[in-house]
Amino acid sequence: QYATTGCSLTLHHTEKPKHEAICEYRPYSCPCPGTSCDWEGSLEAVMSHLMHAHKSITTLQGEDIIFLATDINLPGAVDWVMMQSCFGHHFMLVLKKQEKCEGHQQFYATVLLIGTRKQAENFQYRLELHGSCHRLTWEASPCSIHDGVSVAIRNSNCLVFDTATAHLFADNGNLGINVTISMC
Numbered sequence: 001q002y003a004t005t006g007c008s009l010t011l012h013h014t015e016k017p018k019h020e021a022i023c024e025y026r027p028y029s030c031p032c033p034g035t036s037c038d039w040e041g042s043l044e045a046v047m048s049h050l051m052h053a054h055k056s057i058t059t060l061q062g063e064d065i066i067f068l069a070t071d072i073n074l075p076g077a078v079d080w081v082m083m084q085s086c087f088g089h090h091f092m093l094v095l096k097k098q099e100k101c102e103g104h105q106q107f108y109a110t111v112l113l114i115g116t117r118k119q120a121e122n123f124q125y126r127l128e129l130h131g132s133c134h135r136l137t138w139e140a141s142p143c144s145i146h147d148g149v150s151v152a153i154r155n156s157n158c159l160v161f162d163t164a165t166a167h168l169f170a171d172n173g174n175l176g177i178n179v180t181i182s183m184c
Contacts, residue, residue, distance in 0.1 A: 034079030
């Protein structure tokens with residue numbers, strides 16, 4: 001199905017649907033969580049789409065930045081999104097707050113590469129929460145935006161913490177997460 005966009009595999013008809021679901025050449029969906037955006041397009045068009053359709057997303061330059069999530073006490077499910085640009089690539093930083101069970105909320109922080117799965121293997125990211133006497137650190141390889149935030153959460157490829165931990169590191173309801181991207 002994606003031969004026109006570069007896929008050169010020829011498969012038996014029984015293997016085709018499984019491959020098409022994960023094919024690197026299928027169109028990319030809008031990676032912005034928490035929106036009902038139906039946009040699809042090529043990898044090369046993702047950043048242009050984000051800059052024009054999701055103008056509220058801030059982009060910071062550099063390998064080491066601070067991702068500031070404001071008003072973490074907002075009720076309900078909330079997503080904070082920011083872009084980080086370094087090593088000639090763009091990375092989407094996401095902090096997601098969801099209700100896990102009655103009244104118990106979980107925070108999920110992860111990094112996605114605006115790129116392919118193969119490109120994502122070339123990078124590592126580190127997320128750090130700092131407090132006066134505490135430090136919480138998570139290191140992993142970013143997922144590709146082809147997989148998305150939900151796959152990162154489902155595969156536990158993210159920093160997970162509860163509301164009490166968030167308050168331990170927050171300052172007046174704002175949570176600063178140090179984000180460091182490095183090449184492998």
